[in-house]
Structure formats: C-alpha cells, structure tokens
Amino acid sequence: MGVRVLDPDAPSGSLALEITGDRVTSVGPVAAARTDGAEVHDLDGAVVTPAFVDAHVHATSTGLLVDGLDLTGCADPRTLLDAVAARATARPGALIWGHGWQELGWPHLPSRAEIDRAAAGAPVYLSRIDVHSALVSTGLLDRAPGAVGATGWSDGTLSADAHHHVRRAALAAVDGTVRAAAQRAFLRDAAARGVAVVHECAGPDISSAVDLAALRTLDGPEVVGYWGQAVRDVDEARDLLAATGAHGLAGDLFVDGSVGSRTAALRDAYTDAPGCTGNRYLDADAVGAHITACTLAGVQAGFHVIGDAAADTLTQGLRIAATATSVQALRTRTHRVEHLEMVDAEQRAVLAELGVVASVQPVFDALWGGPSGMYAERLGVSRAAPMNPLAALAGAGVTLALGSDSPVTPVGPWAAVRAAVEHRTPGSGITREAAVAAHTVGGHRAAGDHSATAGRLVVGAPASYAVWDGAGDPAPRCLLTVHRGTTLHSVRSGGVASSRT
Template sequence: MTWTGSAAQSLERPGAVLDLAGATITPAFVDAHVHATATGLLVDGLDLTGCPSPRALLDAVAARAAARPGALVWGHGWQELDWPGPAPDRAALDRAAAGAPVYLSRVDVHSALVSSALLERAPAAVGARGWSSGPLSTQAHHHARRAALAAVDARTREAAQRAFLADTATRGVGVVHECAGPDISSVADLAALLALAGELGPDVVGYWGQAVRTADEARELLAATGARGLAGDLFVDGSLGSRTAALRAPYADEPTHAGHRYLDPDAIAAHVAACTLAGVQAGFHVIGDAAADAALAGLGDAARRTTARAHPAHRIEHLEMLDPAQAAELAALGVVASVQPLFDACWGGPTGMYAERLGPDRAAGMNPYARLHAAGVVLALGSDAPVTPVGPWEAVRAAVAHRTPSSGLTAAQALTAHTVGGHRAAGDRTPTAGRLVAGAPASYAVWDGTDPLGGAPGTPRCLRTVQRGRLLHDTLSDTPGSAG
C-alpha cells in the first residue's frame, strides 16, 4: 500500500486495509546520524564493545591476525573506563598483530589504536599530535582512519553497507542520514551507499562534512559528492571520551588539557554563509561548551552577513553542552539539533563517563533536551552508529528517562523527534513528512503487541517497515496487501 485514508475510501481500494490484530503502527523512524560502512564492517570485524581489559583486546587481535594473516584487522567499540590498566601501547599491538595492519576505533570514533603496519600506510600521521604512543587522536587519527578505509576493498564495503541497510530496516527505520566526510569516510564510500540505497533498504540522506568559503565551492563540492548538504560530521571539536571535545575549562581528570578545536568562528561563519548563498544546508559536529561558543558565534555572524537570503535549516550534531541563552539563540536562527539520547544512557548520571571527565556539576548539564525543546529548537534523534546501536525505541526511552531529572522529553516529544524531526533535519518541511495522515505516501512501521511506551519490559519487535510505499522489511507476508 502506498496510501492512507478513511474507512469509506478504503472500500474503493481492494487490499488497502491491513488487520493488525492489536499490533502498534507508527511512522517509519528516521535515524538522523549514522555511519553505514563503519557499522556494517562490524558484522565481520572485531566488535570490542564490552571488552573487559587490554589483555582481552590483544587476544582478540591475535586470534583474528592468526586466522587471516596479513589482512586488515578492523575493530571498534573499546573503552578503557573500567580497565585495570591503560590501553595497550603500539609495541604490544604489533606483537599481537604479527605484522598485520590494525585499526581499532574507540567507542566514540575520535581516537583509535593502530599498528605500525597501518601507520606505514598513513605517513601524514607520523609527527602529528599524539602519534607516537597510545591511541591516536585529532588529525593523526584522521590520517590513520583514511588509510584503514582505503584498505577495505569494494566488495567488502558493499557487503558492509548491505548488512547495515538490511538490519536498519528490521528496526522500523525508513530513513537514515549518512554523515560522511574526508575525515570519516570517502567520496567513493558515500557514492556507493547512495547508489545502493536506491536498490534496497531505507532512504539515505547523505551529508558531507567539509568546510567551504564560497557559494561556488559549496556547489562544486555538492556536485562532486552527491550530498544533500555540507553538514554532519564537520568537526568543530572531538569527543569527551577521547578528551578532544573543546571545553571552556580543563578536563576534571586531565587538568592541563581543555580539548581540541578544529574550526574557529570565522571559518564557521564563512561555511554557513557560503552554504546559505548556495541554498543548501550547513552543519557541524559540536560537543564541548567551547565548541558551542564557536559554533553560535559563527552562525550568528553568518546570519548577519546573509540577511537578504532565505536560510535553509542548518543543523548541529550532538550539541551536548549549552546554556539557556544559547538554546534561545539556536531557536531564533532556526537551527536543528541532531542528538543521540543513548549517549546519556551510556555515559550520563552522577558516576558515568561524563562525570569522570567533567566532574558531576558540569556533567549534570549534559544533553539538555527539555531545554532545547522548550526554547523551540527542532530536535532530531539518531544513534551515531556504530557509537551506539540503531534502536529507535531504545533512543525514545532514553530521551524520556534522561539520567538528569528535568532534562528529558515526554514520550510524545521523543517520538516526534525521531520521526517528524528527522525529516525536518533534512530540510523537509512538508506537513505530512513523518506523520500518518490521509493522502500521504505510506511510510510506517508495524510493531508487535508490546506497548512501546507503556512501561512493558523488552523492546517491541518490528513486523513490517514501509518507506514511501516500498516494503523494506516484512514478517506479515501472509496478510493480503503486500505493503499494508
């Protein structure tokens, strides 16, 4: 079915009615921030989520290197917070890898453990900040990541992308926003994903995170990449877990360090103004409060430079630390906040990673969703997969059950942010986008009888996912009407 309508109208359309027998139907979800290839590579890579110690990590690398001598060892998900000692040094990793190139991203993907064999493929990383020992971060990490991705052949990349799209469809997601860029993936990777998305799986809205200074540069880059906008992971700073998020005051657990900033307000303003003049979305990755200061200064400057032009809905990813005045300013500028509630579920609370990095007082103000919503900022929910898994109901529940009292959303607000908000974040202001309304193209998900928001334990199972009339996932094939 590619239509919704009244019961009377359905009499004129044989097979248009689906008897859900007590199941729940929602709009298809939108995941507003993903990295498809990196997530899909974990199907055949080393999933280090929950890895309990440096020794366990090294053992996993050794086993993989022995099974596939000389092949790239791609892994993701380790975090050292509860480890009995520091992350392995490069010498230990080299011994485990037996000469193989190794790339193991930390859970936040802003630092990574890499082997010497991989560094040989990333000569620009040598000499960059922090390259000589321990995990690589900032630009050294970006160089190493590019080298690791270059070692992934086209067949493996396609398999990873197919696995990601197929799995995402089973979770009731009809649209994903791919946040690509020169420091995250590649033009070829984004092109392959966009081509594949037309064949199967959810719709893909592609973003490319690379700064420009003129409208002509913006248009040329969009033509070269096929992206919807120059946004997503265009880094203003890094992450709290890797201590590269830019802070106004130093880290509580590293008092001599206040993070790293990649862009200043002038570069931000130039990028936003160029994109505005070209009529396309701009956007940035922003985590720390100093990065938020820079982003707001640049956005405000760009707005003053382009007062005579209609402004697209520019966006900011993550936006974890900001004060009430900044929330009001974002709303006035029409900026969409693309946020990840599972970050709070994983690292929030009085004893979580945020409290360890920032101290409990600063950590208590993290991810202020209620403040943003009250100010009138459009929210779009996502996962940042592979940082956290694609899981719409898990994200909705995390937004509602925020670990800081009064910072969460209501269930209705969270559901809207994960459906309508995702379309708004992509610049789609069509009144029917993300809603179940008569006359709209059918984009919906059907869930088993578990009440998703009624407090019942467990996560509801997706029975069917349809996006714009395309059947993406189905366990109801015995029911008349192939798409609903």
C-alpha cells in the same frame, strides 16, 4: 481487529489504515474502512508508527562490524589483545577492523608494541567507542605516514588529526566488495528496526566520496547523504556539492571532538586531565564563512559540536553568517548541528532564532550520563549533569531530531526514545510522544522537509510506516517497514525489497 496508530491526530482505539499506492488515504474506525477490491491485512491489534528516521549514522563503519571485532565487551587490555591475536591467526595479514573499546576501569591501554605482537604484522584499526581515537598497529601506520607527528599523535592512542590519517588509511584498505557487503548489512538491519530513512554523515575525515556514492546506489532505507567539509565561498560550496552528490555540507564537519577521547573543546579543563581543554578544529570565522556560503548556495550547513567552547564557536559563526546574509535566509535553509551535548541558555536561544535543528543522540546519556558515569569522570558531576539537555532545547524552540551515531550506539529507535524519556538528569528528558515525534517528524525536518505530512500518519502523508509487535515492551519487534509504499522489511516475506525511491 485493526491497529493502534501512534500519531497525534489519529483517533484512539482500533483503527484501519488505508494505503493507496504510496500515500495514506484513510485513518479511521475499522467499521468504516473501504474493503471492496482492497488487499486487507489483519494485524491483530499491532501498533503502527510512522517509519523512523535515524538522523546520524555511519553505514560502512557499522556494517564492517558484522565481520569485524566487536570490542564493546572488553573488560581489560588483555581481552582486546587476545581478540586481535585470534583474528590475526585466522586471517594472516588481513586488515583487522575493530570498534567499541572504552578504557574506563582499565589499568592501562595496550601499547603499540603489544598490538604489533598480537597482530603478527597485520594492519590493525581499533576505534574507541566514540570513534574519535583509535589504537593501531605499525602495519597500518606504514600506510598513513602523515599520522606521525600530527596533532593527536602518540605511541599509544591516536586522536585528532593523527586519527583522521589512520582512519582514512584503514578505510582505503577495505575493498569494494567488502564495503558493499557492509553497507547492505547496515541497511538491512536499519530496515528491520523500523527505520526507513538514514542520514549518512560522511566526509574526508571519516569516510570518502566513493563510499558515500556507493551507499546511495543501494536498495533499502532512503539515504540522505551529508558531506562534512568546510568551504569558504558559494562557488566552492557548489563545486563540492556537485562532486559528492551530497544533500548538504553538514554532519560530521568537526568543530571539536568527543568528551570520552578528551578532544571536545571546553571552556575549562577536563577534571581528569588538568591543563587539557580538548581540540578545536574550526574557528568562528571559518564556521561563519561555511554557513554563509551554504546559505547563498541554497543548501544546508552543519557541524559536529560537543563541548561548550565549540558551542561558543558555533553560535558566533551563526551570528557572523546572519549578518552576512539575514536571519530569514538562515532560517529558510534549516542548518543543523550534531550532538550539541554542552549548550547553555544563551546558545539555545541563538539556535532557535536562526532555525537550527539539533541532531541529538539520547543513548549517549544512557551510556555515559549520571553522577558516576563517564561524563562525570571527565568533567566532574556539576558540569556533567546539564549535558544533553533535551527538554531545555525543546523548550527554547529548537527542533530535535534523534539518531544513533551508529556504530557509536546501535540503530534502535525505541532505545533512543526510552533514553530521551528516562534522562539521567531529572528534568532533562522529554515525553514519549515528543521523543517519537523527534525520531520521525524531526528527522525529516533535519533534512529540510517541513511539509505538514512528513513523518506523520495522516491522510495525504507518504505511506512510510512501521508495524510493531509488543510496542509496550522495551524492545518491540518490527514486523513490517514500508517507505513510500515500498516494503523494506517484512517478517512474513523475510527480507528487504529490491526497490528504491
């Protein structure tokens, strides 16, 4: 019995997939398969998809949670403080790294004094689920003196620049052995979920060049590394690329923050925080200069953009860069934008005209969309409903690439596909076929690969595929992940291959 192949050009029914070396050499009926001298695997009707691409991850931060504090289930401040106290007792004085709390429905946030008491003097870094704000201890602040008085400073939650200071200090406290273990854990998990390529979104405000360099040396899924730091001219762009080894100067180069932390830049104030319109970290001139420099250097530029005012800044910057270079020059480089949660029709048209890829996270809508979700609480129902407009972006001609922003949401391609289809706002979702394509072909295009076979299972395509048991289930099990002919994950062999492309 053969397999079912999920590819638009694949024949229907039970098929044989023939692989020679690192390429697909045949896709067709089982009866016509050439088996003489071949190694044959009977997959008993399993489903085969192109291997998935997660277009936005943070590997180390995700991997640290294997041994860190998972705070996603904390229903109130007391639960969070108890978790900190238990860890401080178990490992006196050691860094306490936690992630995932969100304060919706909490009576109040823990104070720094409460965290200090629970931590017994240990440095504590507890990121909110969106990783745009954090609760910290005095023990960590002692290592990040620049946070005091910076934008976003308070005696409770730290956001904006103050958060960036403490995050850098927390990451600096992670030694190389722990970091390597975290990165390997992340890569193993990604491979076990059918992911063969990840786009690591690094940068000075979220990780480090050392972290990115270490990640790129490890076996497992291919790492496409981005560095989010603004440049002003082509020489600066080339120097930064040489220093970091990055694929492009894109990813989490912040134009603004997040809706949950009220740091996304808005045209109008937050409904639940009158007078607050969020934070804008770059203006249109800086955005335009960065895109121009990267275009002239021959590499991708990109930005983190969530609020509607930030989307204004992005499109204005794109126009500045198109004038400085040309529309065709921008299209050739395949610049990208992350998240893009609030974007109107005029902005979508600009992105499509200039060939900008939208790297989006559908599970954000599943978690926070709908009339009673976090977006509606922060912005009101009318502003929240049009958020994450996948169908409108695709309809305007913008290429979509799906990802997780792990650890914000877990790496999980089928969860992303399901969320993209079952969008909480009627008419904003896309078809299952379009969602799978955005998580495969779209991911490769987001990294600048426009070849006809990237992310496909057709003759001549790279042998990058995943085999699934129960693909009709909400969470099918990945039996095998292969990238360019190299096995990354196999249920039968029980592990990740020690090879890398």
